[in-house]
Amino acid sequence: MTKMPGKFTRIAIANRGEVAVRIIKACEELGIETVLLHSEADINSRAYRMATKTICIGPAATAESYLNIEANINGALAGGAQAIHPGFGFLSENADFAEAVSNAGLTFIGPSAEAIRSLGDKVHCKELAKKAGLPLVPGYQGENQQVANLITEAERIGYPVIVKAAAGGGGRGMKLIKSSAEAAELIESAQREAQSAFGSPKVFLEKYLDRAKHIEFQIFGDATGNVVHFFDRECSVQRRHQKIIEEATSPSLTEELRRRMGEAACAIATLGKYKGAGTVEFLLQDGEFYLLEVNTRLQVEHPVTEEVLGVDLVKMQILTAQGEYIHDPKMIRVPRGHSIECRIYAENPFLGGVPSTGLLGHVEWPEGPGRRYEYGFDSGDTITPYYDPMIAKVIVWDENRQRAIQKMIRVLKDSVVFGVHTNIPYLIEILSHKEFVMGTMTTRFIETYFADPIKEPELTEVEKKIAAAALAQARGTQHAGATASASASPWMTYWRGI
Amino acid sequence: MEVKVRINGVDHKAQAQLLAGNLWVHANGRTFTMDAGTGRKSRKKAGAGGSSDTVMSPMPGKVTKILVQAGAEVKAGQAVLVMEAMKMEYTLKCDIAGTVESISCAVGEQVALGKALVKIKPSAE
Numbered sequence: 001m002t003k004m005p006g007k008f009t010r011i012a013i014a015n016r017g018e019v020a021v022r023i024i025k026a027c028e029e030l031g032i033e034t035v036l037l038h039s040e041a042d043i044n045s046r047a048y049r050m051a052t053k054t055i056c057i058g059p060a061a062t063a064e065s066y067l068n069i070e071a072n073i074n075g076a077l078a079g080g081a082q083a084i085h086p087g088f089g090f091l092s093e094n095a096d097f098a099e100a101v102s103n104a105g106l107t108f109i110g111p112s113a114e115a116i117r118s119l120g121d122k123v124h125c126k127e128l129a130k131k132a133g134l135p136l137v138p139g140y141q142g143e144n145q146q147v148a149n150l151i152t153e154a155e156r157i158g159y160p161v162i163v164k165a166a167a168g169g170g171g172r173g174m175k176l177i178k179s180s181a182e183a184a185e186l187i188e189s190a191q192r193e194a195q196s197a198f199g200s201p202k203v204f205l206e207k208y209l210d211r212a213k214h215i216e217f218q219i220f221g222d223a224t225g226n227v228v229h230f231f232d233r234e235c236s237v238q239r240r241h242q243k244i245i246e247e248a249t250s251p252s253l254t255e256e257l258r259r260r261m262g263e264a265a266c267a268i269a270t271l272g273k274y275k276g277a278g279t280v281e282f283l284l285q286d287g288e289f290y291l292l293e294v295n296t297r298l299q300v301e302h303p304v305t306e307e308v309l310g311v312d313l314v315k316m317q318i319l320t321a322q323g324e325y326i327h328d329p330k331m332i333r334v335p336r337g338h339s340i341e342c343r344i345y346a347e348n349p350f351l352g353g354v355p356s357t358g359l360l361g362h363v364e365w366p367e368g369p370g371r372r373y374e375y376g377f378d379s380g381d382t383i384t385p386y387y388d389p390m391i392a393k394v395i396v397w398d399e400n401r402q403r404a405i406q407k408m409i410r411v412l413k414d415s416v417v418f419g420v421h422t423n424i425p426y427l428i429e430i431l432s433h434k435e436f437v438m439g440t441m442t443t444r445f446i447e448t449y450f451a452d453p454i455k456e457p458e459l460t461e462v463e464k465k466i467a468a469a470a471l472a473q474a475r476g477t478q479h480a481g482a483t484a485s486a487s488a489s490p491w492m493t494y495w496r497g498i
Numbered sequence: 499m500e501v502k503v504r505i506n507g508v509d510h511k512a513q514a515q516l517l518a519g520n521l522w523v524h525a526n527g528r529t530f531t532m533d534a535g536t537g538r539k540s541r542k543k544a545g546a547g548g549s550s551d552t553v554m555s556p557m558p559g560k561v562t563k564i565l566v567q568a569g570a571e572v573k574a575g576q577a578v579l580v581m582e583a584m585k586m587e588y589t590l591k592c593d594i595a596g597t598v599e600s601i602s603c604a605v606g607e608q609v610a611l612g613k614a615l616v617k618i619k620p621s622a623e
Contacts, residue, residue, distance in 0.1 A: 062585075171586075172585055172586065185577070189580065189587055189589075192562065192563075192587070193582075193585075193586075193587050196582065196585070197585055240586070242586075346584075351556065354556040354557040354588070355557045355558070355559070355583045355584045355586075356557075357557075357558055358518075359517065359518070361515045361517045361522055362499075362513060362515045362522070364513070364524075385557070385558045385559055385583045385584060386584075387584060387585060388584055388585050389584040389586075413527030413528070414527070416513050416524045416529065417529065418513075418515045418517060418522035418524070418529070419515075419517050419522065421531075422529075424529070425528075457528075459530060462505050462510065462525075462526075463523070463525060463526075463528075463530065465503060465505050466501065466503055466505070466510055466512045466523060466525045467514075467521060467523050467530075467532060467537075468537070469501055469503040470499070470501045470512060470514035470521060470523050471514075471521055471534060471537065473499065473501055473514070474499060474514060474515070474516045474521065474534075475516075
């Protein structure tokens with residue numbers, strides 16, 4: 001056993017955007033200072049302004065900053081931190097990083113390097129699951145990564161086949177191959193994306209289930225190694241294998257399925273000696289479930305679990321790393337009501353979702369009961385093309401699913417983002433779609449109903465008049481700084497300087 | 499900036515802002531933007547619909563792979579170039595059949611929105 005690290009006084013954050021903000025907030029509540037390890041491109045961000053201390057660890061390119069193990073560790077040491085929180089994405093599922101953090105005398109806030117290797121590596125995880133007798137999707141997880149060999153294996157499995165990054169997640173390095181004609185091109189593309197996003201070109205193949213639901217279980221291993229699950233989330237609404245809308249709990253599970261899948265999730269996590277927050281992902285088709293993968297980290301969609309259970313997973317992660325968090329056997333957790341999360345992407349929904357970058361103008365996330373916003377950028381910040389397009393998450397809670405959907409639509413309509421286009425109109429159409437409302441959507445929901453860009457509605461007469469009035473008013477008040485660059489605005493500089 | 503307008507006896511409240519020559523408006527649950535100079539809806543930049551002899555960058559990003567060579571014959575809808583932005587790859591296809599007349603970008607190059615990348619000479623039919 002390693003010695004208990006004791007209480008942290010300062011935690012380094014090896015991440016950016018809204019998740020860095022989320023971690024800073026948890027640290028603030030625990031009375032812990034923070035060191036944000038950021039790239040040159042992220043000086044204009046909320047996390048940069050909120051962290052106790054900031055250290056620039058490299059240029060915008062992820063390979064030279066957020067994915068650079070040495071730079072992150074040196075930054076954490078220079079910043080006087082005792083622990084590193086990796087957030088999600090970047091190095092969060094990198095066992096070498098977890099190991100290097102420990103070797104540097106720091107605590108990695110997450111599972112052990114060993115647990116990441118056995119569960120986080122999607123190939124090893126499948127071997128472990130096979131031994132445990134858990135149901136798996138047929139596929140190829142071999143070491144031979146030559147494109148010709150992968151094509152042969154794909155033919156054996158039978159198209160459609162999905163190619164995925166072994167070290168990855170979040171849809172990067174993942175492609176659907178429908179026929180042999182496009183196999184070579186898509187496998188090479190997946191390998192390049194995997195290399196760029198996760199630092200390893202390794203991929204594996206899986207039979208594509210064509211009417212499956214994506215259901216996942218939040219698991220948590222406490223400081224003693226006792227693993228429990230915090231119920232399920234459904235994330236079937238995915239585009240290019242990237243989740244867009246997530247909810248807790250799934251509208252598709254019977255109590256029997258929920259019990260069996262929860263047991264399977266805990267079983268695999270216990271085998272991997274899992275500590276901290278993790279997610280076991282399943283595909284559910286025709287009443288049968290298959291283990292997809294284990295994400296050995298905090299998940300983007302963790303807030304929906306927090307909302308229905310009233311827990312704080314990030315604080316629990318930190319307390320577990322301090323050796324303090326232990327599950328109370330008397331505590332019976334029961335999900336209450338329904339929670340939905342929408343990912344706000346900086347993209348143009350009327351042009352098929354091409355990224356939209358630039359200076360953020362006015363931004364408004366209106367408060368109200370059962371609404372929660374996780375965002376990484378304020379008015380005056382720049383959305384750059386270097387990173388993931390997710391700029392914010394909107395989370396709602398209500399007593400049941402129908403009310404939660406209604407609330408989400410209203411909240412999205414109330415939200416204001418100027419300066420970059422967002423997928424808000426797209427999200428509203430999805431939330432209003434009959435199949436989503438019924439809760440019967442599968443992972444093919446988006447390609448079936450939203451394959452083409454949504455249509456941009458023409459401006460109504462009323463909107464034209466509003467715009468004309470706005471233009472007249474804006475021209476009359478231009479000196480107020482509406483068109484001035486953000487950095488030139490004196491009050492903004494003042495607040496930024498603190 | 500808050501805007502209040504009375505239209506046909508009904509009061510409307512909106513948020514609006516001028517940013518880099520564009521007017522952004524949020525009213526009645528919808529955000530839209532227009533060119534502040536012309537007062538028209540902002541012109542859609544490259545990448546959207548229509549048959550064109552030029553493949554243009556639909557976003558700011560990096561060129562990661564060029565799939566065709568100058569002089570090569572291409573079919574309509576053929577993939578000609580791969581770009582990366584925000585950690586995702588996007589494959590750009592040409593709208594028309596013909597031969598590749600010129601390629602005006604290089605692998606690894608950071609390109610702006612709307613930049614012409616590959617020009618196709620339509621096949622004579």
